[in-house]
Amino acid sequence: MRSYAGVMVGHLLLATVWCCPGPFGLVLGYVAWSQGEDWAWIALVAGLACSVPIPFMAVSYARKQFPRITRRDRLKQAGVPYGDATFVLWAPRSPQGHPRARLARADVLEASLVRYAPEGEATYTTYGDTFTPDEFTPLVRLRLRVHGSEETDGTDWTDGAHGSDGSAGFEVTDEWRVPSLCLSAVTAGRLAVLVDPDGSSDPTDPSAPGRVTPLWPRSTLLAGTRTSRIVDLDGRLTDVTRYPGRLLRHMRISLDAGGIDMAGDLIDLRGLDAATAARYTAVAERDRARPESPAPVTEPGEESRWIVDDLPGERAAFGSVGRRWARDGGVLVRARFLQMSPTNTFQDHGPVLDIVLRIHPADGTPPFDATRRLTVPMDYLAVLHRTREVVLYVSPNGTSYVVDWARTNLLAGTAAAKVIAPDGRELPLAGRPEVIWALMNLLASQGLSNPTSVLDLRKRRMSAVAGAVMDLVS
Structure with a gap:
């Protein structure tokens, strides 16, 4: 179990090495001053100027690398709404498809990681723009079954132009760059895609299926990673998370209307124009029927x-346990991500994100929300729908x-x-x-x-908790 003090000391030593002219100048100046040299003050001032940034650099790097949340990270307002x-x-944002492309659902039949190998040697890589570079975007080979219009569960007049051409389903295999924040859509197996008109990808074959463009943010919506709620004209709130048929109809309306990004988790019909709000209302009425x-x-x-592997x-x-931490009463608690936002900084094992976290203290006091910038591992992002x-x-x-x-x-x-039982059973x-959570707490307390x-x-050091573990897993 790493400690913040250990990380801080390590970065303090590293910052001292980077700014070694500072301490060297102080030593040189002190020696010159003790010998009565007139130029000693120059070395002392230069050494002091180079040494002052050392503790600030150490604190900055330690905070960036160590995922610690303190009182300074608590949200000042009442909480996230x-x-x-x-x-x-x-x-x-997703790339744009053909102007006459239809929106469809695609099921992921097979997926395999082709390449993810950042070439940068720096611990953190920051870009000057907000785009997602290929270097930090996994290349994944996908075999998809793209649904036809008749399979999308209720294409009707409320859907507008998209999906009304009677196109049949088909399979396609290709390689796509999947933003790390959207990897869970691949694992969940449901994507939202744009399908270009037949023949547009190959002019020599008018019957060839059009190019398929995954809409990654909308795919996380279809996969259930992002929650989705609708506020109707009467102010009633409806949760439509993991209702792919209705979500597809909402997406078609947003594409037709334009200006409705569906980037957050909430669409308030009271803020839309009357015609668009009426189309959403018609979808709701159809869903009730x-x-x-x-x-x-x-x-x-x-x-x-x-x-994921x-x-x-x-x-x-x-998990690991610090003996002093356990002896002094350290505990484990659970929290929940409320929000994730991308930044322009990346690490090899995951993007650096601005997060909002709701923490439930172990003493039973009300939960509180905290926000800070963290590196989130990519294997965790791939199961974010769960x-x-x-x-x-x-x-x-x-x-x-x-964060552990x-x-x-x-x-x-x-x-x-x-768990491997004392008699060898798995x-x-x-x-x-x-059960896993209970076992973690049992081991930490001991x-x-x-x-x-x-x-x-079967290990000797586990003998003291073997009985309690078997009671939990049985």
Whole structure:
């Protein structure tokens, strides 16, 4: 378990090396002053000027690298105006398709990571613009089944021009750059795509299917990663998360109307023009007449598109424990992401994001919201449709919270957790996050580290908790 003090000392030494002329100038100036040299003050002033930035650099780099949340990160206002179940993802914009392209749903049949190999040697790489560079955007090979218009569940006059041409479904295999914030749409298996008119991609073959362009921000909406809510003209709030048929109809309206980005989680019909609001209202009435069943969290066949193992990130584990931390009363708590926004800074194992986090203190006091800039591992982003929970370890005095990505990834299911019983039986914990959470707390309270996703009770050091562990998993 890393400590902030250790990271701070390391960066202080590193900053001292980078600014070595400063301390050297101070030593040289002191020696010259003790010998009565007239130029000693020049060396002292120059050394002091070069040494002053050292602690500021160390604090800045330590804060950037160490995911610690303190009182200074708490939101000053009453809180984010979203409920606990809401998640807003400000994903990058999608490229534009053909002017006569139709909007369709595509199911991901297979996915494999082709390439992700940033060439930069720097810990952080910052760009001068807000675009997502190819260097930090995974190239993924996808086999898609693009649905035809008759398969989109209720294409009618409310859908406008999009999807009304009677096009049939087809399969396509290609390689696409998938923004890291949108990787969960691939794992979930549902994409929103634009399909160019037949023959537009190959003039020599008028019957050839048109080019397929994934709309990545809208795909996270269709996958259920982002929550989606509608406020009708009477002020009533309706949650339409994971209702792909209705969401597709909303997307078609937004594309026809223009200016409706669907970038956040909320569309308020009271702020739209009358004609567009009427189209959304017609979709709502149709849904009340013919209710749609919610889609599964992930489509069948997830194993064929499981690229999580190939993505960078901290390895999932029950976690390490500092003995002093455990002895002094340190605890684990859970939090939940409410919002993620991209920045123009990237690390090799994940993008640097502006996040809003709702933390539930261990002492039962009301939860509070915090915001800061964090590097979020890409393997965690790939399962963001499943959970937005994160595990933090709390300092014994309760003043700071540190994101524990190893435990977070295990709770999120990026690796299969299991327990090996004293008699050698393997007990899988897939789909049992509450049991995994209870085991994490049990090990932390006993000061036991387990830096893997497998808890082997045959080890001697686990004998003290073997009985309690078996009670939890049985």
